[in-house]
Amino acid sequence: MQKSTLLHRQVHPSFTQDNKISSQVFEEDKITNLHITSLVFTPTPKDDNKLSVYNGDKFTAEESHTHFTASFQSAGVVSVSVEECESITLSAFEDNNPFNGHSVIDFKDLGKKDVKAKAKLLKSFAVKRDWSFKK
Amino acid sequence: MSDLKHFLSPRLTGKRFDDHSVPVEILQDFVALQDLITEIAKNIYLEANPTKKRVPKGFTEGVTLNLEKVEDGSAILKFFLVTNLLASSILGKGSHQYTYFEKAKDKVIEVIRAAENDEEIKGILADKYLNYFNKIGRNLKEDETIFLNPESLNGSAKLNKRVRNKIMLTVSEDSTYKDEFKLTALITSIDKVDKTFTLLIDNQKLAAKLDPNNFKIVINTFTEFYSNVYVSVSGEGIYNQSDKIIKIDSISNIEILDPLDVSVRLNELAKLKNGWYESIGKAPSIDALVMFEGLYDKYYPENLPLPAIFPTIEGNIQLEWSVNSKEISLEIDLNQFSAELLSVDSNTSEVFEDLIDLKEESEWRKLNNYLL
Numbered sequence: 407m408q409k410s411t412l413l414h415r416q417v418h419p420s421f422t423q424d425n426k427i428s429s430q431v432f433e434e435d436k437i438t439n440l441h442i443t444s445l446v447f448t449p450t451p452k453d454d455n456k457l458s459v460y461n462g463d464k465f466t467a468e469e470s471h472t473h474f475t476a477s478f479q480s481a482g483v484v485s486v487s488v489e490e491c492e493s494i495t496l497s498a499f500e501d502n503n504p505f506n507g508h509s510v511i512d513f514k515d516l517g518k519k520d521v522k523a524k525a526k527l528l529k530s531f532a533v534k535r536d537w538s539f540k541k
Numbered sequence: 542m543s544d545l546k547h548f549l550s551p552r553l554t555g556k557r558f559d560d561h562s563v564p565v566e567i568l569q570d571f572v573a574l575q576d577l578i579t580e581i582a583k584n585i586y587l588e589a590n591p592t593k594k595r596v597p598k599g600f601t602e603g604v605t606l607n608l609e610k611v612e613d614g615s616a617i618l619k620f621f622l623v624t625n626l627l628a629s630s631i632l633g634k635g636s637h638q639y640t641y642f643e644k645a646k647d648k649v650i651e652v653i654r655a656a657e658n659d660e661e662i663k664g665i666l667a668d669k670y671l672n673y674f675n676k677i678g679r680n681l682k683e684d685e686t687i688f689l690n691p692e693s694l695n696g697s698a699k700l701n702k703r704v705r706n707k708i709m710l711t712v713s714e715d716s717t718y719k720d721e722f723k724l725t726a727l728i729t730s731i732d733k734v735d736k737t738f739t740l741l742i743d744n745q746k747l748a749a750k751l752d753p754n755n756f757k758i759v760i761n762t763f764t765e766f767y768s769n770v771y772v773s774v775s776g777e778g779i780y781n782q783s784d785k786i787i788k789i790d791s792i793s794n795i796e797i798l799d800p801l802d803v804s805v806r807l808n809e810l811a812k813l814k815n816g817w818y819e820s821i822g823k824a825p826s827i828d829a830l831v832m833f834e835g836l837y838d839k840y841y842p843e844n845l846p847l848p849a850i851f852p853t854i855e856g857n858i859q860l861e862w863s864v865n866s867k868e869i870s871l872e873i874d875l876n877q878f879s880a881e882l883l884s885v886d887s888n889t890s891e892v893f894e895d896l897i898d899l900k901e902e903s904e905w906r907k908l909n910n911y912l913l
Contacts, residue, residue, distance in 0.1 A: 526868035
């Protein structure tokens with residue numbers, strides 16, 4: 407993976423409120439809001455502090471969505487780059503487990519507060535990029 | 542010269558009455574109650590005086606329930622009966638007008654008690670009188686009750702939405718009743734020929750009339766259907782025995798909801814089931830969400846931006862804001878209503894945290910420090 411490689415993360419339908427547009431749409435220019443939670447980037451207890459992502463060099467955002475939704479729910483895909491992860495001292499690497507292209511953002515050795523803080527920073531990167539793929 | 546006699550001191554309970562005031566629309570219900578009591582009093586007089594074809598002149602003239610004051614104790618209204626004929630001899634020996642109005646009031650209380658206890662009410666008052674309950678109690682909200690005679694030794698008669706609707710169902714020929722509604726809906730279609738539009742409410746489609754007052758909002762909202770623009774609609778509708786709205790009679794107001802409308806979002810989260818997130822997500826407690834909404838409505842400062850709200854895998858909720866370069870979250874423990882605030886500046890990576898006890902109004906004001 408390169409520094410510029412995008413890492414695609416699936417967004418559970420309950421982790422977004424983006425499907426609505428602001429009422430201001432009827433007053434001025436259309437304003438859309440991407441509201442996702444930082445929980446999208448917070449590893450769950452079963453993740454062993456490793457956040458599952460798709461290697462953007464092997465999957466487009468849409469392909470990752472298709473692959474993921476064969477087993478789970480996803481409202482769309484948001485992405486961060488390897489460089490962005492490293493800028494906040496998170497390493498990202500491909501582990502190809504359980505499939506080729508499966509990668510992780512590693513939160514190891516971080517306390518609960520630091521995990522949440524870094525998840526917020528990842529969300530901030532992703533929101534600036536907007537949806538990589540939206541169902 | 543008018544006489545004045547204390548007649549009724551109903552106590553009103555519910556969130557709207559907590560500050561011991563009474564909204565004007567509730568007084569309309571008491572106007573309808575006055576009309577009902579007057580009509581029953583006339584009927585009682587005629588039954589007691591079968592030789593009379595009508596009530597004496599002046600029987601109802603000047604009879605009004607005058608509201609003297611609102612007292613503390615949720616809200617207690619004090620009504621006085623004002624009449625010119627309070628002890629007039631024209632009503633017959635040993636009788637006076639006040640007696641008929643007292644008896645009429647007792648009949649109303651009897652009907653309410655019977656409905657409250659799921660007892661037969663048809664034998665107490667004729668349908669034409671029961672129909673007055675179309676207006677009496679109509680303006681009550683779900684959490685509100687009128688205790689008509691709170692000082693009664695037999696227990697007060699409690700009029701709330703359930704009791705009122707039960708009375709209306711009793712007189713309805715098709716087991717329906719009319720009531721006000723305020724609902725959240727999507728607009729799914731417009732019929733230009735019939736001048737109607739269709740609202741989708743909890744997977745049920747209901748038609749409503751398109752009129753100049755709602756035309757612009759309906760058209761704009763429908764255009765954005767695929768963006769799931771919700772509207773808040775209020776008006777009058779027909780309900781069935783299961784208290785489900787089955788027809789829209791009229792619409793008094795329609796407005797587009799903010800995409801982050803808290804009530805709509807909490808309603809969505811209340812539909813989550815255990816296992817919602819990859820089989821491990823725990824559903825938040827509906828009672829806790831209702832309680833949170835009550836605290837939020839009461840204490841969340843109006844000048845602050847609306848939060849996005851998300852469920853957590855542990856069965857709690859998390860509120861989030863993006864304010865300038867700050868990503869802010871408030872993770873709420875729905876068992877304790879305690880919350881952890883975490884703010885991270887994406888420019889400087891500076892982290893700030895705080896604890897907030899959501900049960901305390903003063904604690905909510907802390908949010909001003911972080912969100913403004």
